[in-house]
Amino acid sequence: MRLHRFHGGLALPGHKAESTAGGLRTCPAPALLRVPMLQHAGEAAEPCVVAGEPVARGQRIGIARGASGADVHAPRGGRVRAVEPAEVPQLPGVPVAHVVIEVADDAPTVAMPPLAPDADPELLRARLRDAGLVGLGGAGFPTAEKTAVRRERLVVNGAECEPWIACDDALLRQHADEVVLGARVLARIVGASVVQLAVEDSMGEALAACRAAVETHGGGEVEVVVVPTRYPEGGERQLIQVLTGLEVPRGGLPRDIGVVVQNVGTARAAWRAVALGEALVERVVTVTGPGVARPGNFVVPLGTPVSFLVAQAGGYTPAAKRLLLGGPMMGLALPHDDVPLGKTHNCVLVLGGAELRAAGDEMPCIRCGDCASACPSRLLPQQLLWQSRAGRLDDARSQGLFDCIECGCCDLACPSHIPLTQQFRVAKNELRARDAAAASAEAARQRFELRQQRLEREAAEREAKLAARKAAASPEGVAAALERARARRAGAANDRNEPG
Ligand code: SF4
Ligand code: SF4
Structure with missing residues (x-):
């Protein structure tokens, strides 16, 4: 082929x-599993168990929400100790529900x-x-x-x-x-x-x-x-x-x-x-x-803490310097190892000092173009870098910022040791936050306009009713009403006199 x-x-x-x-x-399963309700791309699942409830291995404990949601199941049987919020590594600062299970070996x-x-x-x-x-x-x-x-x-x-x-x-x-x-x-x-x-x-x-x-x-x-x-x-x-x-x-x-x-x-x-x-x-x-x-x-x-898994692998060596969830190119740096593993976590990598680039060794861009030659998305990383550092985020977007797969090839190729990928992550997050704020402002504007239209319609209806009542109370209106009543009575009398 x-x-x-x-x-x-x-x-x-x-x-x-x-x-x-x-x-x-x-x-083996640790004594406590801390199962995040967000282990997938979409919205976090809704927990469907409560503290104190027994659970079986494979039982559904979280119900999918939204089009891209996914159900979550109990990785091992036991008893639910708590349903509580905590951070997940991919979404720092955002509380996500976790179901904490006390594992029992004899659970079904x-x-x-x-x-x-x-x-x-x-x-x-x-x-x-x-x-x-x-x-x-x-x-x-x-x-x-x-x-x-x-x-x-x-x-x-x-x-x-x-x-x-x-x-x-x-x-x-x-x-x-x-x-x-x-x-x-x-x-x-x-x-x-x-x-x-x-x-x-x-x-x-x-x-x-x-x-x-x-x-x-x-x-x-x-x-x-x-x-x-x-x-x-x-x-x-x-x-x-x-x-x-x-x-x-x-x-x-x-x-x-x-x-x-x-x-x-x-x-x-x-x-x-x-x-x-x-x-x-x-x-x-x-x-x-x-x-x-x-x-x-x-x-x-799933739900096993990183610390427990590292212990199964013999624990840390004296060389341990940096903990990553994922590989060295695209992994997330973890500040500590009390993090539960989820469906998308394929690797726990503990690097030593030799693998780490010294902080603060960034030098100015020499426009060599090596980053562009290494980019699998055919982007111009040096240009994206300049645009995102200058705050020209819309230009960076139109130059394909969101096509960046954050692979880190440009970082590794760059002789000036510029942390390009990190800069692109920050720029994308800023644009996402800006887009979300603009979408929420637009939704608020539409709600305000709909409210104004409703208020104006109700005011017009009230005015019309008032005008109708006033018209009915005027001398001409009274005469017209008497005439209408007389016509109704005459019509009724005619109906009664008609032969059956
Ligand atoms: S991190 Fe983005 S810009 Fe850099 S090489 Fe990968 S895809 Fe290209
Ligand atoms: S590889 Fe580094 S120094 Fe060369 S053009 Fe890209 S950002 Fe500049």
Whole structure:
């Protein structure tokens, strides 16, 4: 099969072997699980349990709200200790409801009745929704929503390009068969005639497992495609370009060119939701970096604190300097490790001092253009930087600021060590806040205008009634009323005298 190239990107040292050597390990449930109601792209779910209530593993504890919401289920059974607000790392400063569960080993498990994988596609899609399935690659978009439109091509994304993260690699080595079966379920739902399972050429063991699984379970539908290892190839747009040569239009979505991309972990979870009736209550997380004693890939109950998971990996080493949720390129820096893991969290990375760039070493831009050469979104980062620092945010927007996928390639390429990506995050947040304020001001203006119109209409109606009463009370009005009454009486008398 002929592959294509995407613009820019970087060849980075993988650091995958550090965590994949021991295979998939199981993280036991801690005594307390703190389950966030926001583990997906849309609105936070509404808790549907109360403190003191017993819960079973797999029981729904949060009800989806809004079009892009997702249900949340109890990762383990036990008793609800509290339903309380707390921050989630992706939304600092915004309180989100968390259901705190005291885990009991003897608590029951509930599951939905299994479905046949060749059941009606709408029935299968409804199952993904009922299982609370969201994209496990990081974006967290509800899978039922993402598979609502028919597409010709399904890409199952095993191209895990960010350094250190190896959860998909570890999952494929052990569960490629369920990934392939899940790919067929997803293909049935969207009606795809082309199904490609993309795996990087550096993932030898996972690749062999995928080929064997396709041989056994692929049914002639699923094709394994080996793609070169280059960051950020795991991005939806970049992977689509590599596989098809087509670019997703600016401001558009993969569906605009007939493609849907699902992560390998999502495909496996889809299979388990259909075949076993399992809700999404756990995921594979990589715990790695020079700051962790025994790096590995763990199956983790959702709601497990980062601190507990790091302890399962042998705890911190003296080298530990910085904690990230995600990889070194796109991960979120965590101020502490008392953070519960959710559906979209694929990696806990603990970096040492050697991996950190010294603060304050930024130098002026020398207009070398290296950032533009590295940008996979074909942007001009130096220009966006200048516009956003000068407060010309609308110019930055029109130059494609929102097409920036925050991959960090420009930062790494920049010889002046300018934190471009951070600047773009700030600029986007500022624009989003400004847009939200403008939308709310416009809604207030419309409400005010509607109120004014209502008040004016009511005043006009009152005036009309008053005028009518006044007219009725004038001498001419009284005479007209007497005349009308006389006419009514005469009409009634005529009716009585008419022969029956
Ligand atoms: S962070 Fe944004 S601007 Fe920088 S290389 Fe990535 S997509 Fe381009
Ligand atoms: S890479 Fe850095 S120094 Fe070069 S043009 Fe871009 S921002 Fe300027």
